[in-house]
Amino acid sequence: MFNDTITAISTALGEGAISIVRLSGSQAIEIVDKVFKEKNLHNVKSHTIHYGHIIDPEDNTLVDEVLVTVMRSPNTYTTEDIVEVNCHGGIFVTNKILEIVLTLGARLAEPGEFTKRAFLNNRIDLAQAESVMDLINAKTEASLKVAVNALDGRVSNLISDLREVVLGIVASIEVNIDYPEYDDAVVMTNEILKPQIQNVITKMDEILEVAKTGKIIREGIKTVIVGKPNVGKSSLLNKLMREEKAIVTEVAGTTRDLVEGYINIGGIILNLIDTAGVRETKDIVEAIGVERTKKVVNEAELILLVLNNNEQLNKDDEKLLELTKDKKRIIIINKMDLDSNINKAKLPNYLETSMLNDDSILMIEKEIKQLFELGEIKSQDLTYMSNSRHIAKLKSARKSLGDALDSISNKMPIDMIEIDVKEAWINLGEILGEEVGDNLINELFSKFCLGK
């Protein structure tokens, strides 16, 4: 009875070893089947579990090793087809899978929406109706707020501006159509349209790039700890790992990155890479080689460079300082309880810590937020999810414009191309939570002098 397929992460994010992305609706099987590598899920029996991998349809890379449960209508919770993707509990992977199914046409479920469907499809009896109503009403408001507020201010402005540009293109085509004899509007042709659309696509790509700041909150920061032996790397790592919220999962090989542990530090997820390097007892620069260090540093988004207060800076320290100078890094001068022999004048800025107590962790947290311009993070799982929604919408908008370009090269008439451009405009509006309404008509009459 519902026409769309809804999806949500149905486990608490980042807290368990396994996360579940659940889909309900007529397209649930079709959507997951598109990205499930091993089997055709259309053919499997109901209420069965299947082992395999989820691939990213954008570049065909492996996202995660998963177990997929297929439950067919009507004997399911919502009475619709339900597919559950059991993946590894990391935020990155879970969100990535959610993002993929959103891009393929599922809609992010409102809080309580699975229950709502269960009720509406007569799965739950009438006695429960009132409480279901309360649940939905209480949560809808929260989710709507999140949908609009969770959007990073800068991105929101960029999207707004972009939407104006797209609306301008649509209006220019529309005026040609509704007023074919009106001579003050440029006659839009595919040749004029092409660079304009390309321009918007470029900007969208930039925004997707910029949106990575938001992504950091969602997906975490790829972090590496470097420093010569005996400066306190291991104690830093251990201290971080011992943090109450710290989660370490051994899922190397199933994601695209060699993430070896997740640390939740004040709401920010640090994805630690190359912890092996840290645990190495030998001098990493000498033993593992400069090349290896370079590679690790390159890959990381954040470098925690640990120095020893008690020693002068040597060649290795300087090499590491040089290697990381263009990266986002936090220089940590450890062992402040010992005599200071380090030449601090040479260092750009740094944190001073001692045996990495709780204050040190707070200092590091503050520094990270500053480095990544994250401000005050109040993020709960809702924020992460709506960000996925925004990214999925922006990607859909971008895809529509890509379709428009394809149609231009296929010599489609301008009014067909406008269908794609309008679609992009609608998608962008959905990011901002704006209604389509009469905007277009208003634009037409404010921009062009039309009439008899």
Place this chain on the structure above:
Amino acid sequence: MYDIIVIGGGHAGCEAALAPARMGLNTLLVTANLKKVAHLPCNPSIGGPAKGVVVREIDALGGEMGKNVDKSQIQMRLLNTGKGPGVQALRAQADKVDYPKNMLATLLKQENLTIIEEMVDDLIVQNNEVKGVVLENNEKYYGKVIILTAGTYMKAKIMISNETWSSGPDNDKPSLNLSDNLRKLGFKTMRLKTGTPPRVAIDSIDYDKTIIQPGDMYYHAFSYDTTEFRPLDKQIPCYLTYTTEETHSIIMQNISKSSMYGAIEKLESKGPRYCPSIEDKIVRFADKPRHQIFLEPESIYIPEIYVQGLSTSLPKDIQEKIIHTVPGLENCKIVRYAYAIEYDAIDPKQLWPTLEAKSIKGLFFAGQVNGTSGYEEAAGQGLMAGINAALKIMGKEPFILKRNEAYIGVMIDDLVTKGTKEPYRLLTSRAEYRLLLRHDNADIRLREYGYNFGLIDERRYLKFKQKLNKIVTAKSRLEKLKINPSKEVNEYLTSINSAALKDGITPLNLLKRPEINYEHLMSLLKEEVRLSKAEIQQIEIQVKYEGYIKKMMNQVEKLNKLEARRIPEAIDYNNIPNLAIEAKLKLNQIKPLTIGQAGRISGVNPSDIAILTVYIETYRSKHE
């Protein structure tokens, strides 16, 4: 006692009277002036983007406008030919004498239809049900259903600068009492305004200074049934000229004398943005050096030219000054001055999508009285009101066109769901499924309905069915046949600038190439072209734009699921907990028939819709 009484003989009234009469119901048309039946008081053209498609839709459903234009046109053009099929539209210059004359003849010939020349002053209403009409002379006529199509006549006032007087369009007699009586019945009315440009003497124009705008040199028809055409060389051209800097400076010097810009302070009415006066254009688009002026012939019998683009409410002496600054019009003689007209209309949100009033049973409204602008919009509503009035009497299900079925459906849904603050004009931009609402497929979309109502006879229906069959058969053949990459085939393809084939291909897939048309396929298959132009066009559109059509159909499917979820009429929105206050107000006012319609009301949010959906399900389970 009549089945149906139609008040007003304009474009809405004519269709509203003809449809029920043709469906066998005893119908009375009351018009204040028989000479003004189907009169064209403003521009002499019918059709254009969106509007032209409406004329086709009217014809497909069995209405009269298309046929009448075909009989009365003096020039026709197909617009937007350089663009895709979704936006092409016909426009005709209609002869202002022939059009009303031909329509009146049709009305007079129509069985079951009585026409009287009288002014209606009041309605007879008992227990919120309409019973009849009261004429100016107090005479009463009784009917089961009344369709009110008062156009721009209710409390109409004409304005030229600061002069205003009570008058309908073209100095016709206005209706002085009807809107007061509607207000007494509880209807909310609004004051709207529109205008018309000056007419000049046909022989006082220097055409050498203008650009000729001839009609197309091939035959066009609005109606699917037209077989006789006006000879192409007998078409009358239009002419194009422009305003000058001098025009603009005279207007700016005299702007305070415009009724719109201060001459009349208490002007409350709202004019349409798409019919701005020339002073409005110059104020709002100050940087534009010139504006287009189209000179359009009014009729072959009247030596007058309609000056499209010079709509104004400036005083007569200023109108003279302005018009003489336009190249070609330096020495022209104004035969009739431009004027603005202000009138009462009802808020269309008070109507069901059938165009029946929510508060008074059996009372339908159609046309400009509902706040629309344009002949085509009026006729489309008239036809729908007529059909629905007849269906109501017959005890049949109402006829509501969906947004994906017709521009008429888009228009009525917009009117009753969103209302309007200015005279509503159809634009292709208003239709979200524009590609499906083409002028070439109006018959495919709607003819079946017309046939079921008895408005399309067997012969015409059979012709339509044959056309459909031919299209389906031809298409499936193209899907089965194969064209192989022989030397001959590839030479032919190269000769028409199409890439040579490497593998065999079905003709259907080959047709997807932009440069390939149906005739090319027939050459390749060594077959004769046996289909008509219209049939070929259908096949080409269906094949070439398949991807986009599918995209639209997917969207339509979603819409239709929401439209299928009906809201029980007895529902009281005040009883729904947690619904936003604004949503409660709006929903109580509009009383949407479906969840889909509810979602289109501005101010009703997705969360309100979710709550409403849940409530309805609970409500159903309790009441069924």
